[in-house]
Amino acid sequence: MPCRTTSELNKLVREAKKHTKQGKVADYIPALAKANPKELSVAIFHHDGLCISAGDVQQKITLQSVSKVLTLALALMDYGEEAVFSKVGYEPTGDPFNSIVKLENNPSKPLNPMINAGALAVTHMIKGEDSGKRFGRILSFIQRLGGNPSINYCAEAAESEYRTADLNRSLCYFMKQHGVIEEDVEELLLIYTKQCAIEMDCLDLARIGCVFAMDGVDPITGERLIPGHVARLCKTFMVTCGMYNASGEFAVRVGIPAKSGVSGGIMGAVPNRFGIGIFGPSLDEKGNSIGGIKLLEMMSAHYAMSMF
Incomplete structure (x- = not known):
């Protein structure tokens, strides 16, 4: 679906x-190190299908940690809240997204599904006969959310992340030792790295954000894609944990459910109004898009987005 541009949104992006x-790009994943740190683009997808944008919104980006929200929704649909949260907790953490510290303090479960340990535990729960079919279910679900069957994953990014996933391997083996996960670690990492490497443009990302903004209903077709209570749970985690260990400050300054990824993507959901997709690969020290967060701060003030 084409987007129209507005002078006010272009002005905010320029600022x-x-x-x-x-900031700097995530060079610890070789495939992400190629990004241009000066880039910044945004798409806003309204509940009535109207879309406005600024920047190169058709450029493909990998989801990275944005995918954690989507696999959480799928796992909750597969198993229900009680089963999922027997494996992973509800609590935010002040530690980096890839930290093992809190996992050592409470080895029975990761603190929440938005840190790497929690996301790996959630991906472990996705149903399917083998790793290929489990990833296929994740991809198919995300294609439905984005209304775009051509959404796929970037093989180069997936392979790059798989080769450099030693810290995630450590998290997996720690959790396997304590019974949080029960499968072959390499099989799980194959799924997880492909999940993180699913790529789309800002328009796709904004449309998915709009599905969450509308409590699980597709803004174009009116079809319910996610149960309302699942969408609301996911949005709650986006508020409390979605911007890594900067989530509290983000809630104060922007005040919307959002999830970032180290590719520079941010998916936002303004309840009952619109979804937001942002790409800005220059990251701050906490792994969030530095331009994207500044843009959202300005947008929140300009469009009165805060839910608080």
Whole structure:
């Protein structure tokens, strides 16, 4: 679906772009190191199907940690809240997303599904006969959410992440030792790295954000894609844990459910109004898009987005 541009949104993007020079791209994943740190784009997908944008919104980006929200929704649909949260907790953490510290303190379960340990535990729960079919279910679900059957994963990014996933391997083996996961670690990492490498453009990302904004209903077809209580649970985690260990400050300054990824993507959901897809690969020290967060701060003030 085409997007129209507006002078006010273009102005906000130009202003936010000035901050990109203060960050750097995620060079610890070789495939992500190729991104241009000066880039910044945004799409806003309204509940009535109207879309506005600024920047190169058709450029493909990998989901990375944004995928954690989507697999959480699928796992909750597969098993229900009680089963999922017997394996992973509800609580935010002040530690980095890839930290093992809290896992050592409470080895029975990761603190929440938005940190790497929790996301790995959630992916472990996705149903399917083998790793290929389990990833196929994740991909098919995300294609439905985005209304785009051409959404796929980037094989280069997946392979790059798989080769450099030693810290995630450590998290998996720690959880396997304590019974949180019960499968072959390499099989799980194959699914997880492909999940993180699913790629789409900002328009797809904004449309998925709009599904969450509308409590699980597709804004174009009116079809319910996610049960309302599942969508609301996911949005709650986006508020409390979605921006890594900057989630509290983000809630104060922006005030919407959002999830970031180290590719520079951010998916936002403004309840009952619209979804947001942002790409800005220059990251701050906590792994969030530095230009994207500044843009969302300005948008929140300009469009009165905060839910608080």
